[in-house]
Amino acid sequence: MSPEKEAGSAGDPSVLKNGPVDRGSRMFxxxxxxxxxxxxxxxxxAIVAAVVLAPGSAIVRERFFDPTYxxxxxxxxxxxxxxxxxxxxxxxxxxxAEILILVLALVIAVVRGIxxxxxxxxxxxxxxxxxxxxxxxxxxxxxxxxxxVPGLGLKFFSSQSDVxxxxxxxxxxxxxxxxxxxxxxxxxxxxxxxAAARSLxxxxxxxxxxVVLPQAIRRVIPPLLNDFIGLQKDTALVxxxxxxxxxxxxxxxxxxxxxxxxxxxxxxxFVLMTIPLARFTDHLIERARRRRQAGAVL
Amino acid sequence: MSHPAPALHLEDVHKSFGPVxxxxxxxxSVAAHEVICLIGASGSGKxxxxxxxxxxxxxxxxRILVEGADVAARGVDVNQLRRxxxxxxxxxxxxxxxxxxxxxxxxxxxxxxxxxxxxxxxxEELLERFGLADKSNEYPDRLSGGQQQRVxxxxxxxxxxxxxxxxxxxxxxxxxxVAEVLDVIRELAHGGMTMLIATHEMGFARDIADRVCFLDExxxxxxxSPDQIFTAPQHKRTQQFLQRIIDAGRL
Numbered sequence: 001m002s003p004e005k006e007a008g009s010a011g012d013p014s015v016l017k018n019g020p021v022d023r024g025s026r027m028f029x030x031x032x033x034x035x036x037x038x039x040x041x042x043x044x045x046a047i048v049a050a051v052v053l054a055p056g057s058a059i060v061r062e063r064f065f066d067p068t069y070x071x072x073x074x075x076x077x078x079x080x081x082x083x084x085x086x087x088x089x090x091x092x093x094x095x096x097a098e099i100l101i102l103v104l105a106l107v108i109a110v111v112r113g114i115x116x117x118x119x120x121x122x123x124x125x126x127x128x129x130x131x132x133x134x135x136x137x138x139x140x141x142x143x144x145x146x147x148x149v150p151g152l153g154l155k156f157f158s159s160q161s162d163v164x165x166x167x168x169x170x171x172x173x174x175x176x177x178x179x180x181x182x183x184x185x186x187x188x189x190x191x192x193x194x195a196a197a198r199s200l201x202x203x204x205x206x207x208x209x210x211v212v213l214p215q216a217i218r219r220v221i222p223p224l225l226n227d228f229i230g231l232q233k234d235t236a237l238v239x240x241x242x243x244x245x246x247x248x249x250x251x252x253x254x255x256x257x258x259x260x261x262x263x264x265x266x267x268x269x270f271v272l273m274t275i276p277l278a279r280f281t282d283h284l285i286e287r288a289r290r291r292r293q294a295g296a297v298l
Numbered sequence: 299m300s301h302p303a304p305a306l307h308l309e310d311v312h313k314s315f316g317p318v319x320x321x322x323x324x325x326x327s328v329a330a331h332e333v334i335c336l337i338g339a340s341g342s343g344k345x346x347x348x349x350x351x352x353x354x355x356x357x358x359x360x361r362i363l364v365e366g367a368d369v370a371a372r373g374v375d376v377n378q379l380r381r382x383x384x385x386x387x388x389x390x391x392x393x394x395x396x397x398x399x400x401x402x403x404x405x406x407x408x409x410x411x412x413x414x415x416x417x418x419x420x421x422e423e424l425l426e427r428f429g430l431a432d433k434s435n436e437y438p439d440r441l442s443g444g445q446q447q448r449v450x451x452x453x454x455x456x457x458x459x460x461x462x463x464x465x466x467x468x469x470x471x472x473x474x475x476v477a478e479v480l481d482v483i484r485e486l487a488h489g490g491m492t493m494l495i496a497t498h499e500m501g502f503a504r505d506i507a508d509r510v511c512f513l514d515e516x517x518x519x520x521x522x523s524p525d526q527i528f529t530a531p532q533h534k535r536t537q538q539f540l541q542r543i544i545d546a547g548r549l
Contacts, residue, residue, distance in 0.1 A: 196391035199352050200405035200457060201381035210404055214395050291439075 062259075069261035073253055083262055086249035087269045090235040093163060093245070097170040097235075098228055104171060105178035110208065112179070113186060126179070133176035138169065139237055145169045146241035166238030174231050181223050185216035218288075225281040229274045236270070246270070303366030305330045305461055305492045306351065311360035313346055320346045322516035323360070328461070328494060333487045335503035335524075336496045338513035339539060344496035345388075347513070348463040351494070352385045365460070381409055384454030385463040388470050390446045392438040392453070398425070399434040402453045410457065417456075424452045428482055444475030448482050455486075462486065464495040500543055504528050512536045 051057060076082025111119075112126040133141070146165040150158045189212045197207035239248035250266035253259075306328040313321040320343045328334055336344045349355040351362055353369050353376045362369045369379055393401050402424065403417035412420070425431045428448050438446055447467055454462060464483065468476045480502050487493060487506050497503055503510055504524040511521040512533065520533040531537045 192387065192389060192391045193393065195354050196387065196393070197405075198377075199354060199380055199383075199385045200453070201377050201409035202405055203377050203409075206408050210408065211393055215393075218395065 064260050064264050066259055066261045069253070069257055069259045070265055072257070073250065073262035073265035080253050080256055081244065081249055083246050083249045083253065083265050084269065086244050087246035087266070089163065089243065089245045090232070090270075091273070093167050093170070093235045093238060094228075094232050097167050097174065097231060100167075100171045101174045101178050101231070104175040106182055106213075108175060108179035109182035109186060110213075112183060130176045130179055133173050134180070136173070138173045138234055139240060141173050142166060142169045142237060142240055145172070162241040162243045163238065166235075166241050166243055170231060170234060170238070174227060174234075177227055178224060181220050181227060182216065184223075185220035186212060188219055189215045222281050222285050222288075225277055225284070229277055229281075232274055232277070233270055303363070304328055305332070305365060306494065307361075307363040307366075308347075308351070309361040309363070311347070311350060311362060312358045313343075313350055313355065314358055315346075320516055321350070321357070324513075324516070324518060326511065326518055326521075328492060330460075330492055331490045332508045333491075333493045333495065333506055335507035335510045336494065336513055337498075337500065337503055337510060337527075337539075338519075342513040343516045344513055345465050348385060348465045348494065348496055351461075351463055352380060352383050354385075377409065381405075381457050382460045383463060384457055384459035384461070386447070386450050386454050386465065386467050388466040390438070390443070390450045390470070392446055392450055394438050397435050397437060398430070398441070398449050401438065401449060402456045405453070406456050421452070421456055424455055428452055428485075442475060443471045444478045447471065447475075447479045451479075451482055451486075461492045461494065464493060464497070466496050466498060468497070468499055500528070500540075512539065514539070 051060075054060070072080070073083040076085060108126050108129060111122050112130075114122065142165075145168055146162060149160075149165060149168075152158050193211050193215065194207050197211040198204070202210070236245060236247035239245055239251075244252070246266045246269055250262035253262035304327045306326075308324050308326040311321050311324040312319070320341075324343070324347060326334075336347065338344055346355065350357050351364075351369075357370065364379060364383065367374070369376070392398075393404070396404065399418065399421055402421040403414070406412045406417040406420060407414060422431065422434065425434050428451070430445065430448055430452065433441060433445060433449070438449065441449065447470075451464075451467070467483070468479050471479065476499070480499065483493070483495070483502075484506055495503070495507070507524050509521060510524050510527040511518050512527060512531075512535070513519065514533075514535045520527065520531060520536045527536065528540065531540055
């Protein structure tokens, strides 16, 4: 399909009027669509050209995009496990970690906000926790938990699997971030809401539970999902403890085959997993925007 | 004392916010079924006074007695106390994430322990009575300011309070929406509700109040029947304040 033809048919006003009108064409109009299409083709054309025409292009394509090795990464063989199969472990880790993080982070955020002198030590612990685990690089936490806890020789804790230690480290680090996200949400609910709830005779706890937290959590869903996209990728770091997840499986194949196509497959898998979450985040942001606008009309 | 204790009694109440001494010794007594309007310039302490009565702000000194019981006494459950004192705010403060019905039933369910059905029945009766029956499943954002404020009043009433505190409830409304809210308050007054109303609506105050209190610089500078205050104010500051209101064409 030539660019002219493409642009010509889209520029035809009747197509715009009668076809399914999406947001893009409404925003750009006929002429705008022509420009955007041309610009897009030129932009991506330039990138593809740079890759294809580079002096080492043939070798890079062979090393990174070889169909044989892509197939091997997808389906595995008798001797080397498939990257896709290993990716299941990433999914398991991140789903379990996500649930635990949502709970632990909320507890930390709420504890940090409890007023009164008697709760000072609890607030102190919550603050120290977020300071510590936001500050230490995840990979160091992984080493310390993954190699330190087994070394303690405790009956139950020390005998857990690498994956468990990995998930524990992810939960510890990400809870610190997510707790701050929650806290920002709680702070964003105007104090007049609490005043209204309290004036109706609701206790502090009831006000928090029924009035403040539902509004706070709704507001922080987009940044929360953003953190979870980060978490999905960071499950790859658990491989430093020896777990064979997607990135490590890809590395093993790359080392065996002297070909990096398995890395491309692993990268594609991570992207495929994060895209739905990213679109879902966009959807929620858009919905919140629409709701606010609907409210503002009256 | 042979008389029953007044519904609300304030004795030399002081309250400061940092260096700002907002209430400088308020003395005020409200009998059961009495409607008192608090008038005075912005910053004269009307809102602070109402918040102190509801224990949303602690007082620095002095006593606030609700039916004879000190609200600041040791062992007083402020949650219990607030259930008997409804307050309606200038900015409505409805819960935006809940429907109108849920806004109203939340506190009766959680604080009074009513069943969902009981709370719902009570809420629907009140909504019906104030012409909001068709709004029960709407979210507050979808309502006009006047409707939101009426819902806020209904929400406070659903707790079956003995006293209602109204804090400039029409100040945030467009002029054409003021009347519907004032009508609701009028109906409450006729129903015998004890009310303490901070307001800038002088015509309304004259119309509805049993007693008008003029607050000035944190004290009750003058109080009396609406006729007394609005036609023959004694205190110089009251005269000045009313003159400004008249000049502004608001009386």
